[in-house]
Amino acid sequence: MANEALIQGVNEELSRLLKKRPALEVERCHVLAEVEKAQFMTLDLKQYVRDCYNKELASTQTQIGELTARLKELRAENGQ
DSSP: OHHHHHHHHHHHHHHHHHHHHHHHHHHHHHHHHHHHHOTTSOHHHHHHHHHHHHHHHHHHHHHHHHHHHHHHHHHHHHTO
16 A cells, blocks of 8 residues: 555656646746847856756656656555
8 A cells, every 4th residue: 555655656756847847948948048138148158058958857767767657666666
């Protein structure tokens, strides 16, 4: 029973991240387009903004991969 609750929790977090990723990608495209047009931003600041979005996307993708693997393990343990 506790395993089923854990599976449900992991599944909910995975669903949240799977919705977050495309929204973050769209936001990243819009922000980076504006950053590139910004005449008064330094190159370092532009790179910092790019790095922040790249780091967030990489982290989200890593979390998705880890949760997917964990979900498979939990389901295997539960006989699903």
